Amino acid sequence: MRVFIAGATGVIGRALVPMLVDRGHEVTGMVRDPSKQPSVLGLGARSVVADALDRDAVIRAVLSVRPDVVVHELTALGAPMSLRDARDPARSAPVVLTGRLRTEGTDHLLAAAEAAGATRFVAQSFGAFRFSRRDGAVFTEDEPLEAEPPVPHPGLDAILHLEQAVMRIGWGAGIVLRYGALYGPGTAISAAPDAQIAGPVRRRRFPIVGDGGGVTSYVHVDDAATATVQAVERGSPGIYNIVDDEPAAVRDWLPVLASALGAPPPRRIPLRLARLAAGPIATAMMTDGKGASNAKAKRELGWSPRYPSWRQGFTQGLG
Numbered sequence: 215m216r217v218f219i220a221g222a223t224g225v226i227g228r229a230l231v232p233m234l235v236d237r238g239h240e241v242t243g244m245v246r247d248p249s250k251q252p253s254v255l256g257l258g259a260r261s262v263v264a265d266a267l268d269r270d271a272v273i274r275a276v277l278s279v280r281p282d283v284v285v286h287e288l289t290a291l292g293a294p295m296s297l298r299d300a301r302d303p304a305r306s307a308p309v310v311l312t313g314r315l316r317t318e319g320t321d322h323l324l325a326a327a328e329a330a331g332a333t334r335f336v337a338q339s340f341g342a343f344r345f346s347r348r349d350g351a352v353f354t355e356d357e358p359l360e361a362e363p364p365v366p367h368p369g370l371d372a373i374l375h376l377e378q379a380v381m382r383i384g385w386g387a388g389i390v391l392r393y394g395a396l397y398g399p400g401t402a403i404s405a406a407p408d409a410q411i412a413g414p415v416r417r418r419r420f421p422i423v424g425d426g427g428g429v430t431s432y433v434h435v436d437d438a439a440t441a442t443v444q445a446v447e448r449g450s451p452g453i454y455n456i457v458d459d460e461p462a463a464v465r466d467w468l469p470v471l472a473s474a475l476g477a478p479p480p481r482r483i484p485l486r487l488a489r490l491a492a493g494p495i496a497t498a499m500m501t502d503g504k505g506a507s508n509a510k511a512k513r514e515l516g517w518s519p520r521y522p523s524w525r526q527g528f529t530q531g532l533g
Contacts, residue, residue, distance in 0.1 A: 221287030229439035231257040266319040276326035284327040286337040288315040316372035341392025343503030365498040394433035394457035399533030424485040426465030428503035431457035437519040444515040460523040461505025474528040
């Protein structure tokens with residue numbers, strides 16, 4: 215098939231493009247910065263230049279390829295984020311730009327895909343943790359995201375926009391992949407010394423807050439890419455949680471991550487102090503987050519993660 219990927223040089227795109235090429239697909243990656251074109255070519259794909267926030271440019275780029283499948287992997291979350299970003303993510307430049315890519319960028323890509331006659335549209339969403347008033351620590355795709363959760367989520371409106379827009383398309387299969395928290399090479403949790411989360415864990419600056427009961431669902435970046443390949447090739451319309459088999463509380467996964475990184479055990483700090491230092495959203499993630507089930511993706515996409523648990527992944531797959 216002809217596959218058009220917006221976000222081909224992102225952390226998932228870099229893993230996804232070679233997988234699709236190896237399976238015989240004709241892949242084109244869209245980049246905003248012309249200097250990134252050699253990176254796409256090095257992965258075995260063609261490259262086009264367009265700003266995702268420029269509707270006309272996106273439509274021209276997609277029409278030049280006339281793909282069978284359009285894949286939306288655009289975010290700005292790979293950019294460095296400070297403690298100030300954690301305290302007030304609604305004002306964080308990467309979060310704000312990601313919101314635009316998930317709203318305006320989604321609309322532009324959908325319009326372009328329809329104009330080009332694509333038959334499938336696969337889009338990245340978020341399923342690492344969620345806040346909910348409903349009981350339970352692990353949710354399926356049948357339990358919708360709450361528009362007004364108990365903890366304000368600065369990116370939620372954009373995520374809802376993306377998911378609703380993709381699910382409304384009538385010209386092909388709209389597929390949303392809610393990826394878990396990514397780890398592995400190129401991510402915030404990797405062996406790189408400056409990795410955004412792994413770095414503070416090494417320095418004991420990523421503590422367990424309160425009882426550490428917030429649940430996170432993880433997925434290795436290569437497993438996220440293999441699930442995306444399955445969605446490109448055979449996915450039926452719908453939303454899929456792309457997470458491993460073991461949603462886990464912070465108090466369980468953080469010490470294992472620290473050990474895998476050769477770091478001392480994490481500190482523990484009280485809830486009150488964490489709210490002052492990191493802000494309410496980061497604190498809620500550590501204490502009240504909910505995980506996700508991958509049963510639907512395994513059943514309907516035929517997907518099986520190489521790392522079924524972060525326990526193996528943290529020790530074997532950080533790169």
